[in-house]
Amino acid sequence: MLNELFSPDMMASAIRLTIPILLAALGAIYSERSGVVNIGLEGMMVVGAFWAAWGSFNYGPVVGILFGITAGMVLASIHALVTVTFKVNQIVSGVALNVLAAGISRFSSLSIFGMATTSPHVSGLPKMTIKPLAEISWLKPLVTEFSILIPISFILVGVTVWVLKYTTFGLRLRAAGENPEAADTLGINVFKMRYAGIIISGAFAGLAGAYLSIEHTGMYVEGMTQGKGYIALAAMIFGNWSAIGAMFAALLFGFAEAISLRRITTLVPYQFIKIIPYLLTIIVVSGFVKKSDPPAKVGTNYERGEG
């Protein structure tokens, strides 16, 4: 049984399932580090998935991916406008966006594809294979026919680490989430930083959605995100708001999901295995795992005080 659990096939499946969680979690880091909770990730993934499918259906996969990213950014802009400019509670706005995204996607699907819940089959990017490694049998499933977005996602982990730590933008973004008042007195435009953080997170979530529809499944299916936006948020928390941490957490969630997709044993009813990723999410979000250390001012809207 253990053999099966850690088989190369299983690993490959785990990594494939990790990607959407990882991408969305990376996005969440930008938003949260700037001081804004983005519970709307789920919705941003949904619109990303839908518009990526539409773009790919009409103009091919590259345009599809760009459409997915753009859709995520557009929805994120609404979140930014509502929370940063109008100072509405961040959770309320995010939840509203999730509802809105589900509605828009269903409506668009019906009016564009004529089907409420699925799109036709769409093509993805050409798959990659690393020839020499594919000869080795236990590596084979991992290095053959994989989506190019997989290595890109892992590269984006490094990019995120670097941007946050070593660029002016990253420093200012983090300052906006840690102490917006201080940032403001130092001449940093807190509103701009938060807009940037949220919109980047939308781009990541849109990309995550695009991966799901055109790379992973080959079509848009209603409800295909299956709460991955929330799981991504949990992964980010579990990873303690760091890109590397989020990556390991996403891998864990991806692995849990891979298990849940296979009926590896008949010992436990299948439904119980299915709930593993969600159970893990609840445990993580309820702060069970360890004391988390969020940005100091995440979740609070910034208002300039003047008398």
Place this chain on the structure above:
Amino acid sequence: MVSRDLVIETKGLRKSFPGVLANDQIDIDIRRGEVHAIVGENGAGKSTLMKMLCGLYQPDAGEIFLNGEKIELSDPGKAIKLGIGMVHQHFMLIPRFSVTENIILGAENSNRGVLNFKKAHAEVEELCKRYEFDLNPKELVADLSVGEQQRVEILKVLYRGAEVIIMDEPTAVLVPQEVDELFKNLKLLVEAGKTVIFISHKLDEVLEISDRITVLRRGQKIGTVNKEDTNKKHLAEMMVGRPVLFTVEKGEADVEGTVLEINDLHYSENGQAILNGVNFEVKAGEIYGIAGVEGNGQTELVETIVGLRKPASGSVKLLGKDITGKEVVDIRKEGIGFVPEDRHKRGLVLPMTVAENSILGKHNSKDLKKSLLLDYKKIEALTKQYITDYDIRVSSPQVEIGNLSGGNQQKVILAREFSGEPNLIIAAQPTRGLDVGAIEFVRKELVKARDAGKAVLLISADLEEVMAMSDRIGVIYNGRITSEFLPEEVDHQQLGHYMLGSEKEGAAK
């Protein structure tokens, strides 16, 4: 060093807030290379004036001149570009950032948006060397002491090329050694041609460090004097408008039975022992002062007594009744008035009004309720009473307490905690941030409470205060009361010695 030419000059500056004229017709002149102190009562308008000079507030009327030229300071960024930097009363630092990150934030030297930390660390090190700041650029600000954090704040403005450095009550949060360190740094700054404007309530310090002193009272400028031409008494009188007593008149203590009894109290946090068997008693009709260098368990001791922390072992008895480890509400009901050391964290809810803050902890009292609801008429009447009794400078009980000056916030806490006939008053740093007049007032109130037969436990970092106020002094060191004295038994120096760890022969209990 001080030249006659003016760096900053203001003409007719005015700023009002709803119901208060915080600054009225202020004309000040600051000379290049001087240390210029601003003094005045709580709520006199010192912080407001400084905030206008650094671009945080816009004046309603009046003009500001920099090197003879009229300037408009629309925001702090503009002020700092012109060379005016402010170190705020409440630090504006990011604990999770390193010293360097905090310093360069917003003024980064970058290569197309990419930071060069090597160079930044070197620059910060260079600044530290020049002005003799003892700091490690790579350390996290979260790990720094208050004094070190303040140095980071000063470096922040220096890094931006400030010529004029404004400091709002920089010494209020420092222990004496840190104050000396700060003054050493300030002297080097002034020698290098910078100008320092600073606010303080501690007149001895003001007289030590500054060249000239400007006095404000109720939003108006009373005058500017040279250090040589004035003294403490004179300054205090200018501030308050009447002679001020620096010594508290207090008669013999009329001591009765024990009110507070602490027995072998232990407390630890994260595996570190903080209280190591504290023993002492406070009797009715006496002031028991605890002297000690900050961080020797004072905070934890007080918070254990009032129930905010649970002791590992030992007991706390109030009038013979064991209150160890009970809930805060229950302990308060036994009659404890508590003035916490950190008024923002423990004493007040800043976004709530003065009236609401005045009844915190008493909100369940029947006197303030009409059946199940709060009776706001009564609450307002009570608050108005407090405002007159304690001379709180505020336009109405409905003002958000966050808008009050620091000293006036403190007075609200005092009014609340002293009223309601407590058996025991615990006052932690009760005069921190208060002006001379208010300090006099608070000390008188403490003595009054003592004379009314209450037990008073006073914790203060100000040795002067402990010596002057206490009927008995306990020295706390490393989580224990190591010695006890009568105030006439010791002088400053000896007490300082004990605070650093020496023990009185045979006195440790």
